[in-house]
Amino acid sequence: MKRVFLFLVLLSLLASPLWAATVTQTQQSGTQDTWHNGASTLASNSLVLSNAVTLTNPGHLYAWCTLTVPMSAAPAANSAVLAWFRVSTDGGTTYPDSAAQPASSPDMTFPLLAVSGTQVVTFRVDRMPVGFFKVYIKNDNTGATINTTWSLKCRTHTLTIN
Amino acid sequence: MSHAHPHHQLVRIALVLLLVGFSVTPAGAQYLTQSDLNPQHGLMRGLLAWYLVQPQSGGATWWNILGRYHGTLTNMGAGSGWSPTARAGWGGEMRFDGSNDAISLGNLPIWDFSDTTFAMAMRFRTTSATTQTLVAFRTTSPGSGGYFIRVNAGGSLTARLLFDGASTLADYTTAATSYTNGQWHSVIVVFRTDSTVVANNDLAMYGDGVVDQVATTPTATTGYRPCTVVVPTCALMLGTTFDGVQPFNGSLDDVWIWTRNILPAEALAYHRQTPPEYGGMVLPDVPLALVVPAPVVKRKVVIQ
Numbered sequence: 001m002k003r004v005f006l007f008l009v010l011l012s013l014l015a016s017p018l019w020a021a022t023v024t025q026t027q028q029s030g031t032q033d034t035w036h037n038g039a040s041t042l043a044s045n046s047l048v049l050s051n052a053v054t055l056t057n058p059g060h061l062y063a064w065c066t067l068t069v070p071m072s073a074a075p076a077a078n079s080a081v082l083a084w085f086r087v088s089t090d091g092g093t094t095y096p097d098s099a100a101q102p103a104s105s106p107d108m109t110f111p112l113l114a115v116s117g118t119q120v121v122t123f124r125v126d127r128m129p130v131g132f133f134k135v136y137i138k139n140d141n142t143g144a145t146i147n148t149t150w151s152l153k154c155r156t157h158t159l160t161i162n
Numbered sequence: 163m164s165h166a167h168p169h170h171q172l173v174r175i176a177l178v179l180l181l182v183g184f185s186v187t188p189a190g191a192q193y194l195t196q197s198d199l200n201p202q203h204g205l206m207r208g209l210l211a212w213y214l215v216q217p218q219s220g221g222a223t224w225w226n227i228l229g230r231y232h233g234t235l236t237n238m239g240a241g242s243g244w245s246p247t248a249r250a251g252w253g254g255e256m257r258f259d260g261s262n263d264a265i266s267l268g269n270l271p272i273w274d275f276s277d278t279t280f281a282m283a284m285r286f287r288t289t290s291a292t293t294q295t296l297v298a299f300r301t302t303s304p305g306s307g308g309y310f311i312r313v314n315a316g317g318s319l320t321a322r323l324l325f326d327g328a329s330t331l332a333d334y335t336t337a338a339t340s341y342t343n344g345q346w347h348s349v350i351v352v353f354r355t356d357s358t359v360v361a362n363n364d365l366a367m368y369g370d371g372v373v374d375q376v377a378t379t380p381t382a383t384t385g386y387r388p389c390t391v392v393v394p395t396c397a398l399m400l401g402t403t404f405d406g407v408q409p410f411n412g413s414l415d416d417v418w419i420w421t422r423n424i425l426p427a428e429a430l431a432y433h434r435q436t437p438p439e440y441g442g443m444v445l446p447d448v449p450l451a452l453v454v455p456a457p458v459v460k461r462k463v464v465i466q
């Protein structure tokens with residue numbers, strides 16, 4: 001019985017937070033892909049639907065995204081660029097309606113500063129879509145136009161523990 | 163409980179240590195969406211809205227994590243709206259300037275809450291010794307109908323149910339007067355409305371997780387009337403009344419609305435919730451949970 005006890009105590013120590021602190025966590029990263037290349041301007045409160053995104057390295061769980069937007073003027077305070085995933089569940093044939101702003105909360109929010117010039121904002125996506133998707137992007141209440149050329153680029157990644 | 167063999171007790175202690183050790187998972191700051199919530203959590207029952215300032219929040223809309231009835235930032239210019247917070251782990255706070263800042267939750271029939279029980283919760287921080295609205299579905303004209311929760315100039319809180327005459331249906335104030343001390347506080351008010359029987363209209367107030375209420379005897383002559391009966395355009399507002407009076411000067415966060423009663427234990431549970439898992443409301447990050455070898459360990463727990 002003592003051996004069982006000692007074994008379990010040893011095992012519990014291995015499972016403790018102290019042990020967790022010694023675990024190596026690494027980010028397995030894909031390459032950066034352009035999810036949308038803004039070849040046209042995007043006026044305040046306008047939306048644009050990207051082409052279907054083709055990931056160079058599919059299968060990752062997360063992504064870090066970078067939005068680069070040259071603004072025509074200083075955006076209004078508390079304004080942002082929003083983005084929603086439009087996921088196709090049938091392999092890229094059918095996508096959700098994109099005639100109007102989705103009713104759900106956005107999958108990505110890029111808050112903008114009320115300053116003029118080009119802004120570069122990042123966002124961490126906590127759950128990548130499965131399979132084929134597009135991105136629906138809104139210039140939300142900035143009061144300014146997003147000039148060309150702007151872009152949304154993302155690098156997928158997965159956290160692994162060794 | 164029978165007398166256990168001392169060795170068995172030791173084994174049980176070891177097993178507890180073992181399970182606790184393996185259940186500790188590193189928690190990252192998630193950007194919460196509806197799919198991150200735990201549908202089995204008790205506070206999910208009847209939950210209509212959860213407005214939370216998250217680390218990556220921004221823009222002109224305060225999104226309801228549950229997907230509907232989003233809030234619109236109004237008059238929130240530089241220095242207002244999304245702001246960093248000193249609270250460890252929290253994503254930020256929503257700052258109101260005490261002048262004209264507000265968040266409109268819309269002129270929607272869902273906010274009428276006639277002949278039903280509903281509850282509202284929020285966290286707030288203020289140092290302003292003025293009468294300030296936290297949430298209101300009313301105007302300040304007598305007889306607007308509706309309901310509200312406010313901070314009083316003396317540091318207490320008041321919640322009321324109204325009808326279409328000059329008086330109140332239910333009127334409670336907290337005994338504590340420390341709600342303007344610049345610290346974060348929580349308030350939950352449960353409203354019960356009845357459009358016909360005056361006496362059935364009632365409130366329950368919780369300050370910082372515990373019951374805190376002193377009743378005033380109402381003198382209403384008819385039952386509850388929603389604000390939209392008197393003012394058809396009336397909207398549910400955070401930080402002001404619908405007519406822009408008694409503006410809030412401080413910060414709000416973590417606003418919840420339920421379509422049911424909230425029990426004392428639940429009020430305390432809400433008060434104690436902290437990020438990143440909010441008392442179990444948010445499911446652990448899936449990929450991290452997958453790497454924890456808990457299932458393997460559980461198979462070994464068969465010793466008797």
